[in-house]
């Protein structure tokens with residue numbers, strides 16, 4: 001078995017906050033949240049094709065009300 005399938009290595013995207021490399025799973029989907037390992041920012045995937053773009057995810061407002 002000598003398949004020469006090109007298995008792309010994991011891709012990375014630049015963090016919009018600190019410019020660090022954020023690892024992206026190969027099966028990433030639009031709307032997925034990626035956490036930056038450097039600054040902890042949460043990046044929401046906007047598009048996957050033709051290029052992967054992310055935007056800072058809106059902060060989740062925790063509802064402390066009753």
Ligand SMILES: [Zn+2]
Nearest residue numbers: 015018036039
């Ligand atoms: Zn970052």
